[in-house]
Amino acid sequence: MARKLMIAGNWKLNKTVGEALELVRDLRRLLSQVRDCEIVIAPPYTALYAVGKAIEDSPIDLAAQELFWEDSGAYTGTVSAPMLAEVGCKLVLVGHSERRQFFNETLESSGKRAKAALKAGLRPILCIGETLKEREANRTMEVVAEQLDAGIQGLSIKEVARCVIAYEPVWAIGTGKVATPAQAQEVHAAIRERLRAKDNGVAESMQILYGGSMKPDNAAELLGQADIDGGLIGGASLTAESFAGIVKARK
Numbered sequence: 001m002a003r004k005l006m007i008a009g010n011w012k013l014n015k016t017v018g019e020a021l022e023l024v025r026d027l028r029r030l031l032s033q034v035r036d037c038e039i040v041i042a043p044p045y046t047a048l049y050a051v052g053k054a055i056e057d058s059p060i061d062l063a064a065q066e067l068f069w070e071d072s073g074a075y076t077g078t079v080s081a082p083m084l085a086e087v088g089c090k091l092v093l094v095g096h097s098e099r100r101q102f103f104n105e106t107l108e109s110s111g112k113r114a115k116a117a118l119k120a121g122l123r124p125i126l127c128i129g130e131t132l133k134e135r136e137a138n139r140t141m142e143v144v145a146e147q148l149d150a151g152i153q154g155l156s157i158k159e160v161a162r163c164v165i166a167y168e169p170v171w172a173i174g175t176g177k178v179a180t181p182a183q184a185q186e187v188h189a190a191i192r193e194r195l196r197a198k199d200n201g202v203a204e205s206m207q208i209l210y211g212g213s214m215k216p217d218n219a220a221e222l223l224g225q226a227d228i229d230g231g232l233i234g235g236a237s238l239t240a241e242s243f244a245g246i247v248k249a250r251k
């Protein structure tokens with residue numbers, strides 16, 4: 001079964017509601033004809049509801065950047081999976097390296113977040129990837145395997161099949177340093193191989209995205225690799241032209 005391309009924009013801590021609506025209006029104009037790609041945007045929480053309304057009847061799906069695993073309760077400052085589903089989210093990022101770097105999120109909690117997302121009908125985009133130090137110590141495959149295992153731990157194979165994996169080498173995020181297509185493909189193939197040990201058919205069907213300084217001018221080559229099924233885009237998702245440029249970059 002051919003895997004559908006997914007291009008997902010992570011807006012991080014950017015865009016007021018007004019700016020978000022402006023960006024969405026331009027994206028709708030530039031992407032209205034696209035049929036062969038799942039287009040996803042992840043605005044900040046404050047803009048989710050308004051953006052969700054503004055992309056109704058469009059080919060764009062809404063995602064959140066983060067969630068907490070409890071549905072409700074005394075957990076100040078957090079948002080739950082049912083709340084995200086209520087405002088129209090279809091997907092949610094889980095375990096982004098910035099969450100781990102700045103907010104002490106752990107690999108174990110990625111699994112809990114993924115489980116909670118699935119329970120509410122959301123598809124988790126599970127982010128994994130090595131640091132520069134780990135790559136230089138030849139530990140990339142080991143680290144990525146460990147993160148993948150932690151993220152899908154406790155999920156049934158049916159639940160795993162609903163997940164999206166994003167391979168994001170930490171050294172390539174927001175740095176302008178992009179993994180070469182061969183470097184990225186090597187890790188993507190290893191991730192799929194590890195999933196194959198759980199279920200061959202599920203491994204074949206799952207989308208594995210690359211993230212890390214993807215731009216319109218390097219996207220085609222990355223997206224042309226056999227096991228790269230899309231991109232998770234940070235900086236280049238903040239203008240309609242560059243994000244649409246990536247969606248349309250395939251050869």
Ligand code: PEP
Pocket residue numbers: 010168172173174175176211212213214232233234235236
């Ligand atoms: C990201 O944060 O997921 C990301 C890939 O960022 P950038 O594209 O800016 O490197």
